[in-house]
Amino acid sequence: MNKKLTIRDVAKHAGVSHATVSYVLNDVKKVSEETKLKVLASIKELDYHPDFTAISLSKRKSNIIGLMVPLIKDSPASMFTKNQYYYELLSGVETVARENNFDTMITGVGEPEECRDWVIKRNLDGLIILGIFPEQLYTEMKKLDIPIVLIDTYEEHTNEYNNVKIDDELGGYLATKHLVELGHRNIGFVGTNLKTSPVDIRRFEGFKKVHREYNILFDEKLLFESFDITFDHAVSLGEHILSIHQDITAIVTVSDILGIGIINAFQKNKKHIPNDCSIVGFDDLSICKYINPGLTTIKQDILSKGMVAAELIVKSLQLGSSSFANKTVEIPINLVVRGSTKAI
Amino acid sequence: MNKKLTIRDVAKHAGVSHATVSYVLNDVKKVSEETKLKVLASIKELDYHPDFTAISLSKRKSNIIGLMVPLIKDSPASMFTKNQYYYELLSGVETVARENNFDTMITGVGEPEECRDWVIKRNLDGLIILGIFPEQLYTEMKKLDIPIVLIDTYEEHTNEYNNVKIDDELGGYLATKHLVELGHRNIGFVGTNLKTSPVDIRRFEGFKKVHREYNILFDEKLLFESFDITFDHAVSLGEHILSIHQDITAIVTVSDILGIGIINAFQKNKKHIPNDCSIVGFDDLSICKYINPGLTTIKQDILSKGMVAAELIVKSLQLGSSSFANKTVEIPINLVVRGSTKAI
DNA sequence: CTGAAAGCGCTTACAG
DNA sequence: CTGAAAGCGCTTACAG
Numbered sequence: 262m263n264k265k266l267t268i269r270d271v272a273k274h275a276g277v278s279h280a281t282v283s284y285v286l287n288d289v290k291k292v293s294e295e296t297k298l299k300v301l302a303s304i305k306e307l308d309y310h311p312d313f314t315a316i317s318l319s320k321r322k323s324n325i326i327g328l329m330v331p332l333i334k335d336s337p338a339s340m341f342t343k344n345q346y347y348y349e350l351l352s353g354v355e356t357v358a359r360e361n362n363f364d365t366m367i368t369g370v371g372e373p374e375e376c377r378d379w380v381i382k383r384n385l386d387g388l389i390i391l392g393i394f395p396e397q398l399y400t401e402m403k404k405l406d407i408p409i410v411l412i413d414t415y416e417e418h419t420n421e422y423n424n425v426k427i428d429d430e431l432g433g434y435l436a437t438k439h440l441v442e443l444g445h446r447n448i449g450f451v452g453t454n455l456k457t458s459p460v461d462i463r464r465f466e467g468f469k470k471v472h473r474e475y476n477i478l479f480d481e482k483l484l485f486e487s488f489d490i491t492f493d494h495a496v497s498l499g500e501h502i503l504s505i506h507q508d509i510t511a512i513v514t515v516s517d518i519l520g521i522g523i524i525n526a527f528q529k530n531k532k533h534i535p536n537d538c539s540i541v542g543f544d545d546l547s548i549c550k551y552i553n554p555g556l557t558t559i560k561q562d563i564l565s566k567g568m569v570a571a572e573l574i575v576k577s578l579q580l581g582s583s584s585f586a587n588k589t590v591e592i593p594i595n596l597v598v599r600g601s602t603k604a605i
Numbered sequence: 606m607n608k609k610l611t612i613r614d615v616a617k618h619a620g621v622s623h624a625t626v627s628y629v630l631n632d633v634k635k636v637s638e639e640t641k642l643k644v645l646a647s648i649k650e651l652d653y654h655p656d657f658t659a660i661s662l663s664k665r666k667s668n669i670i671g672l673m674v675p676l677i678k679d680s681p682a683s684m685f686t687k688n689q690y691y692y693e694l695l696s697g698v699e700t701v702a703r704e705n706n707f708d709t710m711i712t713g714v715g716e717p718e719e720c721r722d723w724v725i726k727r728n729l730d731g732l733i734i735l736g737i738f739p740e741q742l743y744t745e746m747k748k749l750d751i752p753i754v755l756i757d758t759y760e761e762h763t764n765e766y767n768n769v770k771i772d773d774e775l776g777g778y779l780a781t782k783h784l785v786e787l788g789h790r791n792i793g794f795v796g797t798n799l800k801t802s803p804v805d806i807r808r809f810e811g812f813k814k815v816h817r818e819y820n821i822l823f824d825e826k827l828l829f830e831s832f833d834i835t836f837d838h839a840v841s842l843g844e845h846i847l848s849i850h851q852d853i854t855a856i857v858t859v860s861d862i863l864g865i866g867i868i869n870a871f872q873k874n875k876k877h878i879p880n881d882c883s884i885v886g887f888d889d890l891s892i893c894k895y896i897n898p899g900l901t902t903i904k905q906d907i908l909s910k911g912m913v914a915a916e917l918i919v920k921s922l923q924l925g926s927s928s929f930a931n932k933t934v935e936i937p938i939n940l941v942v943r944g945s946t947k948a949i
Numbered sequence: 950c951t952g953a954a955a956g957c958g959c960t961t962a963c964a965g
Numbered sequence: 966c967t968g969a970a971a972g973c974g975c976t977t978a979c980a981g
Contacts, residue, residue, distance in 0.1 A: 265725075267974055278952045283976060293950055313726040314661045315974035318957045323658065325710075348692035355711060364727065366669075366710045367699060381609075382657040383708065492895045525895040551836045551869040553897045611958055622968045627960060637966055659958035662973045 266309050275303035286311060323384040325366050326358050326574055329376060330391050332369040345546050346516075346563060347391065350412070353567020354389060361575045363387075373398040380405055387574030390414070408577035410570040415459030423573045424589040425566050429460050432559040433467025435596045436513045436541040439557070441475050443604040445511040445539060449483040449502060451523065452515045453490055461515050464543070468513055483509065487519055495522020496529075503530055510538060510605055517542035517549055520556050524601065535603035545597055554600030561594045610653050619647035630655060667728040669710050670702050670918055673720060674735050676713040689890050690860075690907060691735065694756070697911020698733060705919045707731075717742040724749055731918030734758070752921035754914040759803030767917045768933040769910050773804050776903045777811025779940045780857045780885040783901070785819050787948040789855040789883060793827040793846060795867065796859045797834055805859050808887070812857055827853065831863055839866020840873075847874055854882060854949055861886035861893050864900050868945065879947035889941055898944030905938045 268286075272279040277296055284292045285300045292300075303309075317323040330347060351367065358365045366383065370376045376398060380388055388402070388409045399418040402409055410423040440448050450468050452461035465484075472479045485502060487494045495514075499522060502509065514520040520542030524534050534540060534554055542549060545560035569590050612630075616623040621640055628636045629644045636644075647653075661667040674691060695711065702709045710727065714720050720742060724732055732746075732753045743762040746753055754767040784792050794812050796805035809828075816823045829846060831838045839858075843866060846853065858864040864886030868878050878884060878898055886893060889904035913934050 265974085269974085279974090280952055280954095280976080281950090284951090287976075289977090291950060296950080310722050310725045312662075312728065312974055314658055314667060314728050315957090316976080317658045318656075318662050318959085319974080319976040321957070345689050345692065348689065348695075351692075351695075351711075355713060359712060364710050364712060364723075366708050367695075368703060368708060369699060378654050379708075381654045384656065384658050492891060496895070521892070521895050525897070528897055547836060548865070548892055548896075551840070551865050552892075553869070553872050609958085613958085623958090624960080624968060624970095625966090628967090631960075633961090635966060640966080656958055659973090660960080662975085663958080663960040665973070 265312075266307055268309075268311070271300065271303050271307060271309050274307055275300045317384055321384065322386050324363050325383060325385050326354065326363050326387045326389065326571060327380060327383065327385040328354055328365055328367045328389045328391070329370045329379075330367065332371045345548075346544060349563040350391065350567040350570075353564040353569075354571045355567075357568045357571035357575065361571075363571075363575070365571075373401050377401045377405065380407065386578060389570045389574065408574050410573050412566060412570055413460055415463070420589070421587065423570075423577070423587050425570045425573070425592065426589070427561050427566075427592050427594050429463035430467040430470070432543060432561075432594050433464030433513065433515075434470055435467070435594070436464075436543070436559050437468045437471040439596055439598065440511040440513065440539060440541065440602065441471055441477065443511075443539065443602060445605060446477055447480075447483070447506075447508050447510050449485060449506070449509045449512040450514075451485045451487060451495075451498065451502075451512055451519055453487050453519075455484070455486060458515075464513075464515050482506070490516050490518050492518060492522040492525070495519040496526045499523035499526025500530070503527065503532070511540070511602070512538060513541050515543050517544045517546045517556060517558055520558065520601070521548070521552060524552075524554075524556070535601050539602035539605075541602060549597075550599065557599045557602040558597055559594050560597045562592055566592050609656075610651055612653075612655070615644065615647050615651060615653050618651060619644045661728055665728065666730050668707050669727060669729050670698065670707050670731045670733065670915060671724060671727065671729040672698055672709055672711045672733045672735070673714050673723075674711065676715045689892075690888060693907040694735065694911040694914075697908040697913075698915045699911075701912045701915035701919065705915075707915075707919070709915075717745050721745045721749065724751065730922060733914045733918065752918050754917050756910060756914055757804055759807070764933070765931065767914075767921070767931050769914045769917070769936065770933070771905050771910075771936050771938050773807035774811040774814070776887060776905075776938050777808030777857065777859075778814055779811070779938070780808075780887070780903050781812045781815040783940055783942065784855040784857065784883060784885065784946065785815055785821065787855075787883065787946060789949060790821055791824075791827070791850075791852050791854045793829060793850070793853050793856040794858075795829045795831060795839075795842065795846075795856055795863050797831050797863075799828070799830060802859075808857075808859050826850070834860050834862050836862060836866040836869070839863040840870045843867035843870025844874070847871065847876070855884070855946070856882060857885050859887050861888045861890045861900060861902055864902065864945070865892070865896060868896075868898075868900070879945050883946035883949075885946060893941075893943065901943045901946040902941055903938055904941045906936055910936050 268282045269279045272282045281292060282300050285297045355365045368379055387407055391412050399416060410425060412425050450465055452465060455461055469479060485498055487498045512523060520540050524540050527534055527538060542556045542558035545558045549556040549558050612626045613623045616626045625636060626644050629641045699709045712723055731751055735756050743760060754769060756769050794809055796809060799805055829842055831842045864884050868884055871878055871882060886900045886902035889902045893900040893902050
């Protein structure tokens with residue numbers, strides 16, 4: 262293979278010092294227009310491309326944004342496989358990063374320590390963290406001197422970082438209110454894990470708020486947990502619900518995946534959706550519109566979430582590390598009504 | 606922020622030269638057990654983490670695997686958004702990469718030139734390319750001295766690289782044969798673009814092969830193109846098909862996304878699936894099992910595809926750049942029968 | 950406006 | 966077995 266072209270080759274070709282080449286590359290103003298043009302010409306002619314590794318080492322910045330996704334313990338592959346949600350987010354991050362000349366690096370993370378190691382060893386310029394991480398992670402992160410964006414997080418240390426989230430309570434509220442206004446009173450709530458998921462807790466708060474406003478008594482027996490966001494978990498749970506509560510007329514879920522799985526379980530058992538039971542999802546994954554019946558859901562713009570997260574990083578970096586103003590951005594949500602819900 | 610810990614700090618702490626620290630880090634055998642232990646202890650005590658940027662520059666390798674996804678022209682975000690397929694693949698790549706101490710970097714690529722620039726500037730150790738790229742890209746890539754894996758590619762230069770693919774003709778064959786054996790004779794074929802997609806061409810070959818074997822005449826009017834793999838495109842096409850060919854009894858598609866969209870179009874028009882028309886998808890995305898009716902499809906293990914691609918890179922790297930043995934790995938596929946197909 | 954020199958954090962022949 | 970020195974490809978005060 263042909264030897265790697267370096268800044269010195271360009272310098273020689275242009276008849277200047279390699280420092281000068283670096284200056285034009287970095288747009289340092291002290292180079293005369295004339296030499297600048299000469300250098301630029303040489304760069305083009307030789308098809309020279311600067312080595313980011315070397316630049317990173319020199320400048321102590323990598324132009325890389327890291328995206329961390331929590332790993333699922335019992336799965337060999339990362340959480341990635343499970344949920345299309347992450348995918349849309351990644352897409353948003355990558356798009357904005359690329360537009361701003363950053364590359365995006367992704368990793369699944371199990372142990373909190375791995376995370377900091379990762380940032381340090383790769384000299385990551387910014388970090389986006391998805392979902393819930395153990396307390397310990399945040400103290401680790403605090404030692405890092407880079408902009409960090411948390412997505413969908415409600416931990417205590419949240420305001421020490423940038424945040425991108427939605428109003429989860431409002432989401433639960435809108436979903437539930439929709440059902441109540443349709444006349445439903447026996448409404449189930451399906452979360453993943455009400456003990457460990459702050460997101461679910463917020464949505465459940467919204468759910469209960471509607472019950473208070475409409476003076477409906479909520480029977481705690483109508484609260485269910487799937488413990489994982491997969492179709493299979495949802496189907497099992499749906500069958501369980503069917504076997505226990507024949508009087509349930511509507512269900513609010515915290516994820517389209519769960520909603521779709523429950524619909525499937527009901528349909529397999531000869532129940533008609535929405536005639537026998539109304540179901541509301543959460544997220545508005547693209548598939549929701551195309552299943553049968555279409556899934557009524559709370560729409561959040563996941564792509565925007567990713568884009569905003571990357572924008573926060575880019576902006577922080579532009580402002581300089583001295584003044585990371587940690588911001589919280591809330592992405593709007595709204596109810597999308599489709600065929601899976603119906604008045605009774 | 607506390608100053609970055611370097612190899613020299615460790616050396617000082619352990620009372621050896623920084624070269625010695627590097628030796629134990631790289632497991633160069635010439636260090637005595639005793640000093641090795643001393644150094645290891647210092648590393649642990651100081652919580653030292655080597656800087657990959659510096660290592661990359663020195664070793665001229667980055668421990669990064671790049672994943673390139675083609676961009677869609679008229680979309681601001683990359684192709685990522687569209688198709689869950691890419692997501693599962695990414696997940697497979699990331700998993701294997703991480704297990705082997707590589708990081709994975711992703712980018713959407715528009716112009717072929719960008720691609721080589723990317724590899725050079727980031728010193729990528731290996732490259733995985735998804736889908737179809739213009740001819741020009743391959744000549745660009747040829748100049749690169751790193752292992753490259755193409756996924757689902759049929760270009761001319763294909764055998765100069767590693768390949769991971771499926772037997773697309775067999776896929777089309779299995780899908781079509783299933784329908785023919787159910788008694789269907791008026792079978793439509795829905796591809797994306799028969800002119801530009803070699804994958805589609807292969808699947809269509811399999812489709813036609815069945816027709817020959819069973820002596821069924823294929824009417825070219827039953828060949829349709831969606832030009833993009835989105836639900837919306839599929840719905841439009843489905844409505845188009847309905848308006849033209851009322852006599853069609855079954856449809857083979859090249860993607861679950863298309864299959865699901867067409868089912869949706871038919872259902873909206875009061876057609877019953879599978880009573881009025883049988884539909885076969887392709888890929889077996891996780892959703893297929895849970896929609897109503899379940900989608901009969903050709904299952905391919907997308908996660909494996911990604912894992913195998915990453916494994917090929919890792920192995921090539923282990924063997925050394927002298928002997929990149931370009932391999933082609935074919936991932937098995939099989940027909941999965943669900944509710945969307947029926948005998949007539 | 951231009952260039953020589955030191956430095957970013959590591960690796961790796963080379964000499965002892 | 967250990968260490969001094971040069972080098973990876975770039976940047977950036979500093980002096981002229």
